[in-house]
Amino acid sequence: MTEKSPDMAKQVADRLNGRPVVLIGLMGAGKSAIGRKLAARLELPFIDADHEIEEAASMSVADIFEHYGEAEFRRLEASVMTRLLGAGATVLATGGGAFMNADTRAAIGAAGVSVWLSADLDLLMARVSRKATRPLLRAPDPRAVMQKLMDERYPVYATADVTVISRDVGKDEMADTVVEALHYHLCLKTPETGTIGP
Numbered sequence: 001m002t003e004k005s006p007d008m009a010k011q012v013a014d015r016l017n018g019r020p021v022v023l024i025g026l027m028g029a030g031k032s033a034i035g036r037k038l039a040a041r042l043e044l045p046f047i048d049a050d051h052e053i054e055e056a057a058s059m060s061v062a063d064i065f066e067h068y069g070e071a072e073f074r075r076l077e078a079s080v081m082t083r084l085l086g087a088g089a090t091v092l093a094t095g096g097g098a099f100m101n102a103d104t105r106a107a108i109g110a111a112g113v114s115v116w117l118s119a120d121l122d123l124l125m126a127r128v129s130r131k132a133t134r135p136l137l138r139a140p141d142p143r144a145v146m147q148k149l150m151d152e153r154y155p156v157y158a159t160a161d162v163t164v165i166s167r168d169v170g171k172d173e174m175a176d177t178v179v180e181a182l183h184y185h186l187c188l189k190t191p192e193t194g195t196i197g198p
């Protein structure tokens with residue numbers, strides 16, 4: 001399927017003016033899948049932070065957790081995020097925990113435009129149950145883990161510049177919705193009132 005509004009995407013890309021769009025959200029929210037389609041619409045490079053971490057460590061995220069522990073993964077994640085945020089205008093899909101690091105959050109705020117893909121528990125569980133590669137969910141009750149992560153993280157994710165509710169619609173429709181939300185944030189909203197300008 002083709003994108004709905006190439007003009008809108010072009011205006012968003014112009015307004016980004018060298019800044020990355022940084023996608024945040026829980027596992028299964030669609031950061032990687034929607035991020036790839038968003039990048040195509042904005043004609044920007046797509047970067048997946050989890051993939052970059054795997055390249056830097058020459059091993060999978062699951063293996064880093066298993067062999068070095070979560071704390072070491074978080075250190076590596078923070079350092080990779082610093083590097084990626086300096087890469088100019090890109091669409092950057094973060095790992096689900098990256099925005100929970102205060103330094104990383106501040107760096108995202110300074111360098112980029114953050115977009116939270118917010119999704120409810122049922123949708124997330126339906127999505128993540130397709131693959132067993134996520135180390136945090138290798139637990140006796142993955143749904144309870146996801147609920148706990150939602151409780152801890154959603155108040156922090158909610159500080160993102162833009163929030164898009166992840167709906168059970170196709171990926172192209174979701175990517176179009178993100179373009180529209182970015183267009184509203186970057187091109188229509190006035191900083192003073194938060195409403196549509198001038």
Ligand SMILES: Nc1ncnc2c1ncn2[C@@H]1O[C@H](COP(=O)(O)OP(=O)(O)OP(=O)(O)O)[C@@H](O)[C@H]1O
Pocket residue numbers: 025026027028029030031032033034050093094095096127128130134167168169170171174
């Ligand atoms: N809008 C959508 N419609 C249908 N499937 C989707 C949609 N968004 C994501 N998916 C699918 O859900 C699964 C999880 O999505 P994805 O891997 O993009 O999540 P993520 O936010 O990157 O998660 P993680 O933090 O674990 O990397 C994938 O199989 C993806 O293709």
Ligand SMILES: O=C(O)C1=C[C@@H](O)[C@@H](O)[C@H](O)C1
Pocket residue numbers: 026027050061094095096097098134135136
């Ligand atoms: O939500 C999280 O903390 C994680 C999400 C994934 O993207 C990976 O970064 C890793 O599995 C941890």
Ligand SMILES: [Mg+2]
Pocket residue numbers: 031032033048050093094
């Ligand atoms: Mg991902």
